[in-house]
Amino acid sequence: MLADATYVARRLFLLGEWDAALAVLDPDGDPELRAEIAVDHWFFQVERHDEAEKAVAALDPASSTAQLLTARLAYSRLLFDRDPRPDDRAVAEASYRAAAESGDELQRGWAVYHWGVLLDNIDEDSAGAVARYETALEIAAKHGDGFLESYIIRHLAHLQEPAEEIAMLRRSLHLRAALGARPQTVAAQATLAQALPEADPERAELIRTYLPAAAELRIGWLKPTD
Template sequence: MIADDTYTSLGAARRLHVLGDWDHAAALLAEEESTEALELKAEILYERFLFRVDGLEAAADAIASLDPESTQARLLTARLAYTRLLFQVDPLPEDYETAEAGYRFAAANPETQGWAEFHWGALLDNVREDSAAARAHYAKALQASYQEGDLILESIVLRHLAWHVVDDGDREEGLRMLRRSLHLRSAAGLRPQIAAAQLLLAAELPEDDPERATLVETARNIANELSLTWVRTGLEKLAA
């Protein structure tokens, strides 16, 4: 019975996580003590912080409860440090070094290599503003997504690479990448990530394009429902 209850809690929490219902997902795991449950809870609370830019302490505490030498703990610690820097939410002096070290560690593990390479690229791209170095890591992450058949990883990498492709002058290819990213997320039902992809694609379309209007409308509905702070801010800027 205990095993069945744990399985049910984990399964339900994973589904709620996908839907962006972080509060209920975390609540389902409140009494769970298995490594799998603690890692899932930490990921859920981190992602809530990432999208809402709120709940830093809860995310940090959940990550601190993990085995500090585990790959998942190192990767989530790195991601938390990166997000503090990205949004300038109580950043620590050592956050950049913490993030880079965690990504390097996770990139050495075949099970997390692709995701670690992506996050390493985002750190270089968005914090260090080193486009060339970032794209090298994105390329490794994209290759890993193809090898592993990880469509979610592919979606995430395409979204970040598309900006560079557009800046290089190939707008049509950039739009193709953004649309594929959106379609892959939609197929997986990842509601917060869907709204983010809709925002980014809408921003690249002409103001009078009907597709842009539809993207803004649907992204706004999700962002308001799930309290996606930076997605709502981005939508407001599009409407200004």
Template sequence: MMINDTYTSLDTARRLHVLGDWDQAAALLAGEESSEALELKAEILYERFLFRVDGIEAAADAIAALDAGSLQARLLAARLAYTRLLFQVDPLPGDYDAAEAGYRFAAADPKTHGWGEFHWGALLDNISEDSAAAKAHYAEALQASYQEGDVILEAMVLRHLAWHVIGDGDRDEGLRMLRRSLHLRSAAGMRPQVAAAQLLLASELPVDDPERATLVEAARSVADELRLSWVRTGIEKLAA
């Protein structure tokens, strides 16, 4: 049986993407011109920027190479605008409006409704600091994750909701949500996201809790290997 080289490259790139081996994943797609390959490459380079806070030009160029009217292009462009604002990496004057418009567009499409709602919530939460509006979008995204059986979306929403739950006084429930988010990410093999979840859970545990030390040790190992910028910074603050 003959193997389709394009499919093999895409399949391997997807797996490397999940593992956080963004450089190798993108290299596998060099020269590929199918819309599927271009969208995957753009997502890979965006996520590399998200975790390393480096390589924004490559991510922006890859997103710009997509069909500007496509759902994936609109969503990735919105996420890039949001991330520029979040990390203050050369933000553009229209970034907030661009992010909100892209998330609104994604939320209106059945294929990306839950993810659009989730990212919209994060924009309101982390940039506008509008907790009430953010929680409404998170709740909609969480419901979509249950309806669609999307455990990755559930994991992402739980991480963001947990802090609000803890802030509202239900610490036990918030910790349960953080642990479930970590477990779901671990089951999917998403190493960068696992390290981030380990850091976030550790930050909510007492300094003398053995679980905290284990989480920090594990997160530091992956953060160093994959060069996860803000995870490293978070670990350093916990160790200070």
């Protein structure tokens, strides 16, 4: 039964049905998955931060999952400017580094990727970010992790020439759609729309497609491009 509940929760998690995913989990079962869902919920909807922080606090603080999620919370407070704390920048980097050193190789890939995003979006350190993106991309390729790849190339794309940028954003979108990751697919549609010329019919179609989905999922940081 527990395995079934965990499977259902993971499928609902992919669909952006965060409340439903948490509801099917046993309150005392799989605290790491519960924390991952809660942090993802906060990140997409920019709501219920305290619940996410409480779920992370319930984990072994030395675990790579706790370190990665602690870093993501600190980073997102800075990114969204939602009650950022004086030590958030330092906590984020230290926790990403710890997660990269304490987890398995694939977990290291995710930690290094997120570390790159911190450097990219908060520090505007493109060189430092790219070095970490490339390391994470090697790990994603080695393990055949298309989900991780979809995140990395979405961030690498904006550093490319326009044609290559569009190609990478399309691949990120297709990878996410194939995995059934609905919130990430909607975000990828929005990013691709923003990168396309205003007169491109594909841009208009993407906007018509992603706006209702973003509204349904209540993605707090997706705005109309027109």
